[in-house]
Amino acid sequence: MNDDSKQSLGGRARAEKLSREERSTIASVAAKARWEKESDNEMLKATHRGELEIGDIRIPCAVLEDGRRVVSEHGITTALGSRSGASKRIKKGAEEDGAQLPIFLAPYRLKEFITNEILDGPLTPITYKDKTRRVIGYPADAIPAVCEVWLKAREAGRLQKQQLQKAQQAEILMRALAHVGIVALVDEATGYQAERDRDALHQILSAYLSNERLKWAKRFPDEFYKQIYRLKKWEWPNQGNRTPFVGKITNAIVYEKLPPGVIEELQTRNPTKEGTGKRKWKHHQFLSEDIGQPDLRDHLMQLIALMRVSPDWSTFESHLNLAFPNSGDQMALSLSALKGEI
Structure with a gap:
């Protein structure tokens, strides 16, 4: 047995002989010393x-x-x-x-x-x-x-x-x-x-967004869209052609909930095409691989979890208000424009 082991055993043996009050006193003295x-x-x-x-x-x-x-x-x-x-x-x-x-x-x-x-x-x-x-x-x-x-x-x-x-x-x-x-x-x-530093926004965008547009990859799980249809009481499309209205919902509950300034920069980098109102790329293709993409994934998983425990869209909105308050208005979120049925 080496000396360290002997010392360790000796220390434990001495500690076992101490009363609770004595151990408490020793601990208090040690804490005070630290x-x-x-x-x-x-x-x-x-x-x-x-x-x-x-x-x-x-x-x-x-x-x-x-x-x-x-x-x-x-x-x-x-x-x-x-x-x-x-x-x-x-x-x-x-x-x-x-x-x-x-x-x-x-x-x-x-x-x-x-x-x-x-x-x-x-x-x-x-x-x-x-x-x-x-x-x-x-x-x-x-x-x-x-x-x-x-x-x-x-x-x-x-x-x-x-x-x-x-x-x-x-x-x-x-x-x-x-x-x-x-x-x-x-x-x-x-x-x-x-x-905060005046360049804080620039620092956030530099870390959160990619300098180059990434290749398309599936980022949004099917369950995300199926939960939207369930909560809105819409019929799920058999051919997989989702209503364009889902895009507005996605912007409201996903991209607008990312760090301040991100959605504005995404809209600048990925503008709508004149006359069509559509975008050539997906917003998520401009998010950085090390920060932006993982944060998007985590956000989607949390949204899906909130959707699962919500019986209807109104309840989901209440959960969303608590979990992801808007900047400057922590407990209020209005999605009244998204409540219409198709």
Whole structure:
């Protein structure tokens, strides 16, 4: 047995002899030492701060001096429901064993749904300074990641009855955020959007759009169109000739939901032909392969998921309003022009 193994075994043996109170004291001292090690000069500061407003839910958020958007641990915990004593005890026990576990994912029944990818990504804690306070926060995209954990646990039937309310809150948050627009929401809540670089739009378009038109490839699954026909109560065309009206719907629920400025640039690069009103190419052929195309695919998958759980077009619109609010009008979306029947 090597020296490292002997030391490891010796450490575990000593830890097992300690009482819970002694382990708690040691953990507290260690945490305080780590906390004090971070000087004010090294700690990032919040340059902008505000609250995300999602219905009646308020989540404190901030933009740090390096541009990262963060939300507070307390805010996520409160958004999912009360800070239960059980969760606090579980978190405390985990910290005594050296684990970093946020309260909002402390319940043991969630453990199997928390992947290393999540722990090393959106659940990486960020300690920052907000004026005179030190705050523990997480990257803004932690919110949809946390919601997914709760929803997967509910779907698998792992939650206790008293935990179902938190899963319901997670569903409300997920519908409102749906992975898309969280950075924009933080920017709006903190006022940071007014101070972003003037070339931000150019940077977005450069990354999102391709310099050259890509070859045509099937990007829209058949189910996307079949769900539209089902929700609109239209008869599915046997010959595969879809009504041109579907193109207007596609623009409204797909392309107009892409990052600001993208649809305008697509219309410039892919104009309608004079006299026909039709376009020579498909808009998706101008999206970049590394960012634009994957984002389009993810957006379509989320739309299809919303369609599946909607019994009619009106209900789908309500879900769409929550999941993909228009820029500048988060909770209102009018598709009245698309409600007509053919």
